[in-house]
Amino acid sequence: MARIGARSIGDWFSERLPISGEALRELTNEPVPYHLKRWWFALGGTPAYLFVVQIATGILLAVYYQPTPDAAYESVRYITEEASYGWFLRGLHKWGATFMIAAVILHQMRVYFTGAYRKPREINWMVGMCLLLSTLMLGFTGYCLVFEQLSYWGAAVGANIAGSVPLVGDFIRDLMLGGEGYNPRTLPRFYVLHAAVLPALLTLLIAIHIAIIRIQGVTELHFEDEPEDKPKYFNFFPDHLLSELAIGLVLMILLTTLATILPPTMGPKADPLTTPEIIKPEWFFYVVFRWLKLFSGTVAVVSSGFIVFIMFIWPFIDDWIRRKTRFTEASVWIGIFGALTIIALTVWEAVVAH
Ligand code: HEM
Numbered sequence: 644m645a646r647i648g649a650r651s652i653g654d655w656f657s658e659r660l661p662i663s664g665e666a667l668r669e670l671t672n673e674p675v676p677y678h679l680k681r682w683w684f685a686l687g688g689t690p691a692y693l694f695v696v697q698i699a700t701g702i703l704l705a706v707y708y709q710p711t712p713d714a715a716y717e718s719v720r721y722i723t724e725e726a727s728y729g730w731f732l733r734g735l736h737k738w739g740a741t742f743m744i745a746a747v748i749l750h751q752m753r754v755y756f757t758g759a760y761r762k763p764r765e766i767n768w769m770v771g772m773c774l775l776l777s778t779l780m781l782g783f784t785g786y787c788l789v790f791e792q793l794s795y796w797g798a799a800v801g802a803n804i805a806g807s808v809p810l811v812g813d814f815i816r817d818l819m820l821g822g823e824g825y826n827p828r829t830l831p832r833f834y835v836l837h838a839a840v841l842p843a844l845l846t847l848l849i850a851i852h853i854a855i856i857r858i859q860g861v862t863e864l865h866f867e868d869e870p871e872d873k874p875k876y877f878n879f880f881p882d883h884l885l886s887e888l889a890i891g892l893v894l895m896i897l898l899t900t901l902a903t904i905l906p907p908t909m910g911p912k913a914d915p916l917t918t919p920e921i922i923k924p925e926w927f928f929y930v931v932f933r934w935l936k937l938f939s940g941t942v943a944v945v946s947s948g949f950i951v952f953i954m955f956i957w958p959f960i961d962d963w964i965r966r967k968t969r970f971t972e973a974s975v976w977i978g979i980f981g982a983l984t985i986i987a988l989t990v991w992e993a994v995v996a997h
Contacts, residue, residue: 671879671880672878672879672880673857673878673879673880674876674877674878674879675861675876675877675878675879675882675883676860676861676863676864676875676876677869677873677874677875677876677877678864678866679861679883680877680886682890683753684753684757684864685883685886685887685890686746686749686750686753687750687856688887688890689742689746689749689750689890689894690743690746690747690750690774690778691849692887692890692891692894693739693742693743693746693894694743694845694849696735696739696894696895696898697736697739697740697743697781697842698842700732700735700736700739701736701838701842703732704722704729704732704733704736705838707721707722707726707729708722708788708834710788710830710831710833710834711827711830711831712790712827712829712830712913715788715789715790715830716789716790716791716909716912716913719733719788719789719790719909720909723906723907723908723909724909730906730907731902731903731906733906733907734901734902734903734905734906734907735898735899735902736785737902737907738898738901738902738905739898740781740782740785741926741927742894742897742898743778744778744779744782744927747774747775747778748775748927751771751775752978752982754768754771755974755978756975756978757862757864758862758961758974759861759862760957760958760961761958761961761962762958762962763859764855764859764862764958765958765959766855767852767855767856767859768957768958769955769956769958770848770851770852770855771852772951772954772955773848774845774848774849774852776951777841777844777845777848778845779927779928780836780841781837781841781842781845782925782927782928783797783801783924783925783928784833784834784836784837784841785837786924786925787801787830787833787837788830788833788834788837789909789910790830790912790913791909791910791911791912791913792910792911792912792913792914792917792919793910793919793922793923794913795825795913795914795915796913796918796919796922797922797924798820798825798829798833799824799825800922800924801819801924802816802819802820802824802825803816804935804944805819807940807941807944808941808944808945808948809941809945812944819832820832825915921996921997923992926989926993929988929989929992929993930985930988930989930992931947932992933988933989933991933992934946934947934988935947961973961974
């Protein structure tokens with residue numbers, strides 16, 4: 644009886660959704676090159692996993708969060724100090740953000756140093772740049788929502804920086820703040836960006852990124868120290884998925900431990916009349932912040948924009964260097980110089996008060 648029931652349910656579905664087991668296997672059985680057994684080469688899955696953690700914890704936080712200047716700080720305090728496991732969810736979300744940004748940067752470094760952005764993958768590199776910028780914007784808008792002194796003044800400084808972009812600066816600043824300065828319309832704007840627009844954009848970009856990877860496959864890398872008889876590929880399902888699940892479990896243990904040992908606390912509430920002595924953004928903006936302090940005003944903003952533009956079109960610049968000069972390894976040295984500069988500026992901003 645039960646068997647007949649199961650078969651007729653199966654028939655009911657297959658009459659409406661005629662998907663064969665063969666087609667399903669075809670869809671999931673993507674052959675994955677062997678080097679993706681190492682985490683360094685499969686780091687793209689990590690931000691994807693962390694994004695899911697952020698969505699799940701973010702939805703639960705949104706149950707209590709109130710995006711108005713009068714109520715925001717009190718609602719975050721309630722989450723942190725009174726709501727059941729609120730401190731834990733906030734901790735997972737905060738550490739998850741740090742891990743996600745770090746994972747995106749590491750994944751981009753892997754792609755860069757293995758030259759995996761070269762033809763035919765230039766478009767996916769540019770999609771990746773949009774992913775990087777959207778992830779950083781998610782971090783920035785999230786930081787603004789707590790409505791602590793640093794959230795408020797961080798947003799005010801960010802808006803000032805946007806305001807110094809030539810020609811369109813005032814427009815961007817007004818769009819960001821809903822007026823010339825921070826006002827009651829500002830916080831809801833950050834909230835809509837943080838909880839709706841940017842997650843939707845990131846979801847779309849990840850879908851495009853993965854679709855392109857499936858069309859092109861990942862870059863095949865060969866290592867001299869690998870034995871000849873090693874298999875060249877393994878199956879995405881279930882082998883690679885199981886590796887990703889194992890990585891996910893390790894990350895969950897790390898996040899849980901950090902959220903418990905170093906839970907987020909409450910800083911002083913935003914006070915529009917008192918500028919804090921030291922204004923610092925989150926660690927991932929230290930490099931930009933130090934750059935802005937080194938070169939003031941429009942020069943700093945225009946040069947930052949120029950650097951981002953160069954990063955966007957890097958595959959084409961690299962291609963030009965490799966065709967026109969003898970420096971085929973130039974990208975490696977430029978990459979090492981860029982990474983060291985970013986680390987130096989970040990550490991510099993971290994250790995000095997101003
Ligand atoms: C939320 C952010 C991101 C997610 C979820 C993601 C996801 C992935 C995944 C799953 C792969 C397959 C191979 C691997 O795991 O390394 C991949 C490859 C790739 N990603 Fe990303 N990625 C992100 C950000 C970026 C960024 C910031 C860049 C560069 C600007 C980038 C450029 C690429 C390129 C060019 C490939 C192809 C690599 C190859 O062929 O070996 N991605 N990405």
